[in-house]
Amino acid sequence: xxxxxxxxxxxxxxxxxxxxxxxxxxxxxxxxxxxxxxxxxxxxxxxxxxxxxxxxxxxxxxxxxxxxxxxxxxxxxxxxxxxxxxxxxxxxxxxxxxxxxxxxxxxxxxxxxxxxxxxxxxxxxxxxxxxxxxxxxxxxxxxxxxxxxxxxxxxxxxxxxxxxxxxxxxxxxxxxxxxxxxxxxxxxxxxxxxxxxxxxxxxxxxxxxxxxxxxxxxxxxxxxxxxxxxxxxxxxxxxxxxxxxxxxxxxxxxxxxxxxxxxxxxxxxxxxxxxxxxxxxxxxxxxxxxxxxxxxxxxxxxxxxxxxxxxxxxxxxx
Numbered sequence: 001x002x003x004x005x006x007x008x009x010x011x012x013x014x015x016x017x018x019x020x021x022x023x024x025x026x027x028x029x030x031x032x033x034x035x036x037x038x039x040x041x042x043x044x045x046x047x048x049x050x051x052x053x054x055x056x057x058x059x060x061x062x063x064x065x066x067x068x069x070x071x072x073x074x075x076x077x078x079x080x081x082x083x084x085x086x087x088x089x090x091x092x093x094x095x096x097x098x099x100x101x102x103x104x105x106x107x108x109x110x111x112x113x114x115x116x117x118x119x120x121x122x123x124x125x126x127x128x129x130x131x132x133x134x135x136x137x138x139x140x141x142x143x144x145x146x147x148x149x150x151x152x153x154x155x156x157x158x159x160x161x162x163x164x165x166x167x168x169x170x171x172x173x174x175x176x177x178x179x180x181x182x183x184x185x186x187x188x189x190x191x192x193x194x195x196x197x198x199x200x201x202x203x204x205x206x207x208x209x210x211x212x213x214x215x216x217x218x219x220x221x222x223x224x225x226x227x228x229x230x231x232x233x234x235x236x237x238x239x240x241x242x243x244x245x246x247x248x249x250x251x252x253x254x255x256x257x258x259x260x261x262x263x264x265x266x267x268x269x270x271x272x273x274x275x276x277x278x279x280x281x282x283x284x285x286x287x288x289x290x291x292x293x294x295x296x297x298x299x300x301x302x303x304x305x306x307x308x309x310x311x312x313x314x315x316x317x318x
Contacts, residue, residue, distance in 0.1 A: 152176035
């Protein structure tokens with residue numbers, strides 16, 4: 001979680017354009033809420049009929065842990081890709097001539113601090129033109145400087161510099177694994193910014209996660225992140241973002257979890273938590289609403305109100 005935005009995430013074109021990883025719905029929060037709901041849902045089933053209980057509390061806990069790990073892995077792929085995109089864009093943006101020679105391999109110095117020197121990075125075409133493909137090949141696997149084990153390839157296709165309005169970054173995973181999880185699918189990040197207002201869409205297509213124990217799930221997601229305050233100043237601390245979207249996760253035991261924003265989630269850069277908005281969470285046939293405005297109607301706090309069937313429960317966010 002974060003309280004402030006480090007200087008090194010400020011964009012080279014626009015000092016107000018922060019790294020996309022700071023705009024994600026915190027996966028630990030969602031996983032914790034889903035776990036709470038799963039335990040409630042399946043314990044109720046257990047009480048009503050032991051034979052009809054489709055998942056034990058221990059299983060619900062393990063599924064939630066694996067879900068959080070896999071979702072974090074998708075965000076990790078996005079963070080790596082956006083770091084690569086920013087460093088690739090530096091060349092095209094125009095640096096001093098000694099650093100902007102066509103055909104010169106991109107150094108990806110910041111990316112290397114995270115993934116190390118063993119991964120092979122190729123750029124095609126290796127010049128300042130677009131479209132362009134950047135491939136990071138981890139080979140048969142390596143534990144990177146950030147402590148995470150990665151293997152396989154991340155293939156990124158750019159229609160243009162990702163920070164330019166209209167540009168699209170398509171991320172494809174080839175035999176890719178991070179930690180224990182094998183991650184499949186395509187992630188598409190589109191820059192929808194206009195008139196100086198920052199907006200991105202993030203879509204996961206044909207997502208699939210598989211763990212060594214054989215469990216896993218498929219995942220689809222579409223999210224829109226838009227700046228709604230602070231765009232007319234040079235300060236970052238007054239920036240506020242709106243997050244809307246929908247995702248569906250289908251576990252291979254038949255459990256389906258759907259997340260949908262009933263009211264846009266409001267994320268202030270200076271607050272560690274989402275401060276406003278309503279998220280609808282559906283686990284199979286059970287529907288819940290999570291109201292982030294509770295109890296202070298948009299002020300920064302770590303509480304939200306869970307509602308279902310006329311009942312309410314206060315959730316403390318991690």
